[in-house]
Amino acid sequence: MYLRHVFLNLKSIVYLRSQTIDKFIHRSLTHHIDKYEKSNSIKFSHEETNPNKEKSDSNLIVVPKGARKAAQEGLSFVEKIIKKYLPSRINSLLILVLAGIGYVIIAQAKNDYEIKRTFRNGSCPTYKFREEQLLERKELLDTLLSIVKPVTNKLVSSYYIVVGDHGTGKTTLIRQAARQVGRGVIYVDIPYNVEKFGYAFARAINFHFKEHILLSAWIESKMFGSPPDDDKQESWERALITFEKYAIDFKRKYDCVPILIFDNCDSLAQKDKRMLEILQDTAKTAIDDSTWITVFVGSIGEAPEQMEGRSSITRAASFIEIADLSEKEAITYLTEKRNLSQDMAKDIYALFGGRIKRLQNAASKIESGTSFSTIRKATLNGIARRIEKIRCRVSNQEEAFIFNILCGLLNRFEVTVDDLIEMEKDVNIRQKILEELRNETILARNVTNGAYVFHEQATKMCVKEFYEEKRCFPCKWIKNMKF
Numbered sequence: 001m002y003l004r005h006v007f008l009n010l011k012s013i014v015y016l017r018s019q020t021i022d023k024f025i026h027r028s029l030t031h032h033i034d035k036y037e038k039s040n041s042i043k044f045s046h047e048e049t050n051p052n053k054e055k056s057d058s059n060l061i062v063v064p065k066g067a068r069k070a071a072q073e074g075l076s077f078v079e080k081i082i083k084k085y086l087p088s089r090i091n092s093l094l095i096l097v098l099a100g101i102g103y104v105i106i107a108q109a110k111n112d113y114e115i116k117r118t119f120r121n122g123s124c125p126t127y128k129f130r131e132e133q134l135l136e137r138k139e140l141l142d143t144l145l146s147i148v149k150p151v152t153n154k155l156v157s158s159y160y161i162v163v164g165d166h167g168t169g170k171t172t173l174i175r176q177a178a179r180q181v182g183r184g185v186i187y188v189d190i191p192y193n194v195e196k197f198g199y200a201f202a203r204a205i206n207f208h209f210k211e212h213i214l215l216s217a218w219i220e221s222k223m224f225g226s227p228p229d230d231d232k233q234e235s236w237e238r239a240l241i242t243f244e245k246y247a248i249d250f251k252r253k254y255d256c257v258p259i260l261i262f263d264n265c266d267s268l269a270q271k272d273k274r275m276l277e278i279l280q281d282t283a284k285t286a287i288d289d290s291t292w293i294t295v296f297v298g299s300i301g302e303a304p305e306q307m308e309g310r311s312s313i314t315r316a317a318s319f320i321e322i323a324d325l326s327e328k329e330a331i332t333y334l335t336e337k338r339n340l341s342q343d344m345a346k347d348i349y350a351l352f353g354g355r356i357k358r359l360q361n362a363a364s365k366i367e368s369g370t371s372f373s374t375i376r377k378a379t380l381n382g383i384a385r386r387i388e389k390i391r392c393r394v395s396n397q398e399e400a401f402i403f404n405i406l407c408g409l410l411n412r413f414e415v416t417v418d419d420l421i422e423m424e425k426d427v428n429i430r431q432k433i434l435e436e437l438r439n440e441t442i443l444a445r446n447v448t449n450g451a452y453v454f455h456e457q458a459t460k461m462c463v464k465e466f467y468e469e470k471r472c473f474p475c476k477w478i479k480n481m482k483f
Contacts, residue, residue, distance in 0.1 A: 107208075114206040115242070119250045119258060122182035123204050124175055125189065135325070135333045135356070137173060143320060144177035147295060150184035150256040158315050159283040159294040163304045164322030165444050165455060167357030171263055173322060174297050184250060184258040186243070190265060194272045198235025207242050236275070240282065247292045258292045265298035269306050276306060284312040300444050308447075319447050324457075325354030338363040344372065351376055353457025383462040386440040394433070397426075401433050405443070405452070406463045414451040 127134065147160045164170045178185045188204045190197055202208070247258050268276040283294035298304060300321075307313060325333065327349060333356070334345035340363060348366075352358035365375055387406075391399055401424045408415050408423075424430050434452070437443040444455045454460045 111206075111208050114208075115246050116249070118204075118206045119186070119246055120183060122178065122185045122187075123206075124178040124185060124187040124261075126179075127172060127175060133337045133360075134172070134176070135329065135337060137169070137325075137329065140173055140322060141177060144173055145180060147293075147317075147320070148174070148177045148185055148259045148261065149181050150254070150258055151293070152256050156257055156287055156290045156293060158317040159287055160296070160317050160320060161304060161307060162295060162297045162320045162322065163300050163447050165324075165355070166299050166441070167355045167456075168322045168324055169356040170297055170299075170322045172356075174261060174263060174295070178259075178261060181259075184254065184256065185261065186258060187261045187263065189263050190267050192264075192267050194267050194275065197268075197272075197275070198237075198239055201236050201239035201243075205239065205243055205246070207239055240279075244286075244291060247286075251291065257290060259295060260286075260292050261295045261297065263297040265296050265303040266301065269298070269301075269303035273306060276303070277310065280307055280310060280312045284315045287315050300447055301438065304447050305445075321447060323354075325356055325359070327354065330354045330356075330359060334359060334363060338367070340366065347372055351379065351458055351461060355456050355458075358456065358458070379458050380462045380465060383442070383459050384466050386442060387462070387467075390436050390440060390442075394436070398429055398433055401429060402437070403467070405433075405437070406467065409452075409454055410460065410464055410468060414446060414453045416449070416451045420452070 144162070162170060162174060175187065178187050186204055188201050191200050243260065247260075250256075250258050262279065265276060268279070279294070280296075283296070286292045286294060296303070296307065304319060307316070324330075330349045330353075331342070331345045334340045334348060335342060340348070344366065348359060348362050352362060362372075362375055366372065387402075390402065394402065404423045405415055405420070408419065420430055420434070424433075434443070437452075438445065441455045442459055443452045445452055454463075
């Protein structure tokens with residue numbers, strides 16, 4: 001019973017709320033306060049309220065010695081020792097300290113075990129669609145498998161940058177490769193809200209931000225509700241430091257370096273360039289120290305261009321570009337994986353080309369009962385609206401430049417920088433229009449040679465149907481164009 005009372009005191013301390021602090025202190029300090037009581041009895045006197053303030057013997061309560069002895073004999077040997085040498089309030093504080101120390105040790109051991117298990121088994125989420133609909137792209141998959149497979153430190157030479165247009169299947173392929181390799185591969189999906197990047201990183205390695213927890217911080221958080229992580233360095237940096245620590249441990253244990261994959265790097269390039277720069281510099285340092293290999297995955301655009309312009313790019317291998325499906329792969333996917341007819345598959349490919357994300361969406365809509373003509377009309381109208389939106393905010397000279405680019409791409413695969421200079425001498429107009437067209441996903445830039453192409457096959461179909469046939473723009477440059 002005595003120990004039960006002690007543990008009740010402990011519970012009240014651990015789960016104490018601010019409004020009950022006074023009550024706790026009062027109960028702890030007044031428990032067994034009369035330790036010099038007489039051995040035969042305990043007397044409680046009550047004063048009578050009378051004019052002479054005299055004490056009445058009839059109000060004295062005497063506890064017999066036998067009852068006191070019986071209560072003492074009801075305690076266990078351990079309880080007797082504890083009660084004799086340690087008052088109840090000290091017991092509660094002592095057990096609290098021991099519980100706090102035990103909690104810290106268990107939390108750290110658990111966190112350590114979970115992180116090591118994550119490195120041992122790998123960390124990668126599942127696909128965003130049914131696995132039976134997954135199309136095998138053996139050549140690209142083999143390339144990615146070769147870079148995400150942990151290698152010995154003697155073979156560490158560079159980090160990697162995987163790029164491709166939106167919807168080409170970069171994420172699916174990199175996840176497929178990571179899940180096949182498993183051990184030593186850590187996959188981090190960078191969220192669009194980059195402020196949550198640290199938590200996404202920590203979740204990828206099963207890190208719980210308790211590696212530095214102190215007993216004082218734990219008691220403070222339990223008693224006053226303040227989190228033990230206040231005023232610490234940014235969470236993503238702590239997650240990165242923790243990853244480095246366990247990457248070294250993994251390398252020592254398995255004689256190979258782990259792989260760290262950062263997917264969706266476009267979010268960092270657009271919203272926090274400094275963070276992307278730090279990650280790139282860290283990737284270079286990790287290669288120099290043979291600690292781990294970093295793989296950056298992003299769309300063609302800001303991320304690779306920003307990384308390309310920094311000195312850290314010297315330790316990166318050549319860009320690995322994920323292209324669209326070939327016609328054969330697209331038809332195979334639509335007929336075998338999505339059970340569409342051959343004619344329907346050809347119509348969809350003619351509209352969207354080999355853009356896998358577009359093919360998936362179109363197949364899903366057809367399965368739900370939407371006709372192909374409705375899909376085609378909605379797609380082309382959507383692209384036309386984006387082009388018209390650009391036209392509304394540019395001058396006549398800038399509009400002519402836009403249509404010269406679009407008209408030129410109807411007759412050739414890409415427009416080079418030299419072609420753009422020949423079309424428009426004003427550098428400000430060139431930069432403004434190219435940025436507008438890329439932001440509206442009309443054009444994309446080839447990371448290999450810097451030339452510009454249509455963002456997708458549907459854009460070319462839209463320009464051909466809504467603009468070329470209506471002859472609503474000048475094509476003077478086309479007449480002198482060399483094919």
